[in-house]
Amino acid sequence: MAEDYYSLLGVARNATEAEIKAAYRKLAMKHHPDRNPGNKESESKFRTINGAYEALSDPKKRKMYDQYGEAGVNAGASGGFGGQGGPGFEGFGQGVDVNEVFGDLFENMFGGQGGGGGRRRAARGNDLKYETNISLEDAFKGVQLPLHFQRVESCETCRGSGAKAGSGVKRCTQCRGSGRVQVSQGFFAMSQTCPRCGGEGEIVEDPCKSCRGQGRVRKDAELKVKIPAGIYHGATLRISGEGEAGPRGAQAGDLYLEIHIKPDPRFERHEDDLSVNAHVDIATAALGGATTVPTIDGEPVTVKIAHATQHGATLRVREKGMPKLHGRGRGDLLVHVRVDVPRDLTAKQKELLEEFRKSLHDEHEKGAPGVFGRIFGKE
Ligand SMILES: [Zn+2]
Ligand SMILES: [Zn+2]
Structure with a gap:
């Protein structure tokens, strides 16, 4: 009730x-x-x-x-x-x-004293939204992209006024230029957008032919957009005032550009760090040595492999990841060690490995921990 x-x-x-x-x-x-x-x-x-x-x-x-x-x-x-x-x-x-x-x-x-009241619902131009795909290298270096798109722009012929040259705009008689008219709804008097001038407050006497009096035309636009180094996948850039033109010279909208970073065949990204796989042969993993891995800046780096490095171990190369978007320096490069078991052994290699296996068993029988224990974790 x-x-x-x-x-x-x-x-x-x-x-x-x-x-x-x-x-x-x-x-x-x-x-x-x-x-x-x-x-x-x-x-x-x-x-x-x-x-x-x-x-x-x-x-x-x-x-x-x-x-x-x-x-x-x-x-x-x-x-x-x-x-x-x-x-x-x-x-x-x-x-x-x-x-x-x-x-x-x-x-x-x-009389507009309530918050938000009194503000003229002026038509600002529409915002535009686009997406673009860039490579991880571009995200690393930063890139300037030419963006081709269509948008509504101010008409050049009439400079956005919508009026033919020599003619002008006159004040709308229905709303006396305010763009709003009072409408009675029962006891209420409401203010509404003026139906005669569409809220503009002005009427074009002789409309411009290029834009049919709209003051705006759809055009191909080109814009060079600078994408900062270190940009994240899914980040959105707002380019102020590069959206569609507003009616009759009103403020233009903004352009939003969502950045997508294409997957890279070599690197995986974890915020500012990158990771890469390093393939290491069993002898290097056991005895120690070095391996070379690619980096995002194009200069391969040599990574030291300590003796008894296990499959799946992660090594960290400082400052070889992505540049920090907010702040200085770079993330790290994480090197995931993959120990490769050889597939095609020569007769000589087989012989050596047989000999190696035999030595493992000999040592094992003697009760020494040996290499066998270290590799397979039977300490
Ligand atoms: Zn025009
Ligand atoms: Zn009007």
Whole structure:
């Protein structure tokens, strides 16, 4: 059961129109969504008091409400509750963005003093979003990419005014240049975008032929985008003012570029570190030695392999990873040791290995730990 409209507004049943209006203003100020961002309770309270006010501020509806309660008020509505609008929102019809409605209402009623009100809904150009694939090397060095795309740009013929040369724009007579018109919705007076000038406040007398009076045309654009060294996969760059042009010289939107880094056949990236596999033969792994691994900067490095290095061991080469995007220096290169078991042995090698195996067993039988123990972990 919904709360009584009078008690919602905190007025007596015989309150005058002025008292109802004053009480409503006070509550609307307090619960306006712009003042309570993200507060669901305030939002629903705001809707409820709006509903109550709409019913009580209309003498006909108030009479219906007094006689039949809420059902009497809602029965008079010609449908179009929008499912979630709540009581009193029938006049707004379906598909109206609730915040938009709140904004307009408030702007009109309180002269824009409520936060967010008063701001002209000036059409800024649209933002654009693109994705680009770069190699790991490009991400390492940083790269300047030519980006070819289409966007709406200001018309050169009319310099964005939409008017043919020699003709001008004149102030819209319907809204007197404000771009907004007042519309009555029952007791409410709402401000809406002017239908004659589309909110521009101006009307083109003789439209420019190149852009048909729009002031903007779709064009091929090219932009050189500098991608910083150390960029991460999935990072988005915002290039301010490189989106679509706004109408009639209004501010352009931004261009967003999402960076994708193609997988590299050699390196894996872990934040600023890279990893690479190093293949080492069994003799080097057992006796020690060195191996060479590629690096992202193109200069291979020689890595020392200590004796008895195990398969799967990781060695760290400092400062051979990716450059740090925020900060100085580089990450490390992690070298994962892969000990290769030889596949095609010559007769001589087989002979040597047989001899080696025999020596392992001899040592094992003598009870010495030996190489066998070290390799297979039977210490
Ligand atoms: Zn033009
Ligand atoms: Zn207008």
